[in-house]
Amino acid sequence: MTLLHRWLILGLLGLVILPCLLVADSKAETVAVSIRGDSVMIKMDLVLEENITALPLVNVQIGPSNSTLSQLIQNAIQKSVPGASLSSVEMSAQTSNSSGLWKLSERYAMIVSGASTDTGSRISIDLGFITMNVTSPIVAEDLETNLVGSATILPALQAKGAQYSNLKYYIDGSNTRTSTIPELTTQNFSLLDFAWVLPLSSMTSSQSIIGGYTNWAFDPSSPVYNLTIGVPSPEGGLFQKWTAFYNPSINVTVPAAAWATGNVVYFDTPSSTEAVMPMIIGASLFTAVGTFLVDRRLTRPLRARKKR
Numbered sequence: 306m307t308l309l310h311r312w313l314i315l316g317l318l319g320l321v322i323l324p325c326l327l328v329a330d331s332k333a334e335t336v337a338v339s340i341r342g343d344s345v346m347i348k349m350d351l352v353l354e355e356n357i358t359a360l361p362l363v364n365v366q367i368g369p370s371n372s373t374l375s376q377l378i379q380n381a382i383q384k385s386v387p388g389a390s391l392s393s394v395e396m397s398a399q400t401s402n403s404s405g406l407w408k409l410s411e412r413y414a415m416i417v418s419g420a421s422t423d424t425g426s427r428i429s430i431d432l433g434f435i436t437m438n439v440t441s442p443i444v445a446e447d448l449e450t451n452l453v454g455s456a457t458i459l460p461a462l463q464a465k466g467a468q469y470s471n472l473k474y475y476i477d478g479s480n481t482r483t484s485t486i487p488e489l490t491t492q493n494f495s496l497l498d499f500a501w502v503l504p505l506s507s508m509t510s511s512q513s514i515i516g517g518y519t520n521w522a523f524d525p526s527s528p529v530y531n532l533t534i535g536v537p538s539p540e541g542g543l544f545q546k547w548t549a550f551y552n553p554s555i556n557v558t559v560p561a562a563a564w565a566t567g568n569v570v571y572f573d574t575p576s577s578t579e580a581v582m583p584m585i586i587g588a589s590l591f592t593a594v595g596t597f598l599v600d601r602r603l604t605r606p607l608r609a610r611k612k613r
Contacts, residue, residue: 336499336555338435340570343421344392345432349413351496353453355549357534358461360400360407365445369393374443381437381497382417389434392416396443398450411450411496426574432505432557433568439497454494458532458549462491465534465547473543475533487532494530494551501529502555505565512562519563519572524554 337348367374379391394415401408421430442452449456466472466484473480476487508521530551535543561572 335553336435336502338432338555338557340430340559343418343423345417345420345430347413347415347417347435349411349415351411351413351551351553353409353496353530353549353551354406355409355458355547356406357458357465357532357547357549358407360402360409360457361446361448362400362402363446363448364397364399365448366397367395367445369395377439377441377443378415378437378497381439382434385433385437386420386431389417389420389431392418396445396450398445398448400448409448409450409453423574428561428572428574430559430570431568432570435555435557435568436499436502437497438500439495443497451497452495454491454530458494459488459491462488462532462534469536471537473535473537475531475535477527477531487534490530491532496551501525501553504567505557505570506567508555508557510565517562518558518560520559521557521565522555525552528552 335350335352339346369375374396375391375394378394382389382391394413396411396413398409398411401410417434420432420434421428439451442456443450462484472484474484474487475481476490481487503523505521508523510519510521512519528550530549532549533543533546534548535546538544557570559570559572563570563572565571
């Protein structure tokens with residue numbers, strides 16, 4: 306085996322394995338969507354951070370038997386995909402404080418069914434519900450966990466405006482002359498509003514040949530909600546500052562070589578030969594690498610003898 310052949314084999318192996326590593330690094334996304342058979346698994350870790358107002362200390366869990374939570378999310382899902390249904394949902398919420406910064410952390414685990422169509426040779430899955438918007442309040446232990454803008458931040462924002470006549474307002478990084486736009490934006494802000502999610506076909510995508518999956522990811526360049534208010538300093542800048550921000554992202558994984566049109570994912574049902582092809586490729590590559598390493602060990606003593 307020549308040196309050129311060896312490097313070609315290692316290069317091909319790198320091209321196959323690298324996408325696996327890149328996809329693995331993206332698992333830190335706050336919204337993770339994955340396909341399991343004919344069901345869609347959704348796991349969400351949503352975090353709001355703010356120091357505008359104090360939050361009550363809570364640590365609550367809502368199980369799948371809670372019909373109110375299930376119905377609210379079911380209604381939002383079916384507005385986007387009428388044929389889809391929520392099979393189960395679990396939710397937990399916790400508040401904490403660190404150095405004056407309050408954090409509301411919420412975790413959702415959902416299973417959605419009825420969104421896929423199987424024609425025998427091709428499967429399509431309508432993931433339009435990843436842009437759902439739950440517009441109703443969700444209260445857990447006297448804490449509003451969804452409409453946090455209107456229920457929690459807005460009253461504190463208005464109280465600061467009444468307390469400081471010279472308060473400066475910044476929403477999404479832009480300075481506004483009055484409180485009108487920040488208050489309106491805050492009024493409409495909720496954690497379960499996923500209008501910020503791009504269509505799958507507009508997200509960054511990658512595929513793994515050996516892993517046999519396709520991945521789409523979207524990480525907004527700036528927080529979805531970003532409010533700053535403060536008292537101006539005579540020297541410039543803000544003498545006292547309060548903030549609230551929410552910075553989610555999303556990752557979608559399909560266990561197949563797939564493509565998307567809008568939010569609909571398509572992939573062909575593999576034949577028996579296609580199903581084992583990734584294993585054959587993987588075995589061939591690793592065998593080639595093993596041969597390369599053994600060949601190097603055998604040829605190294607020969608080179609040493611020639612030099613003598």
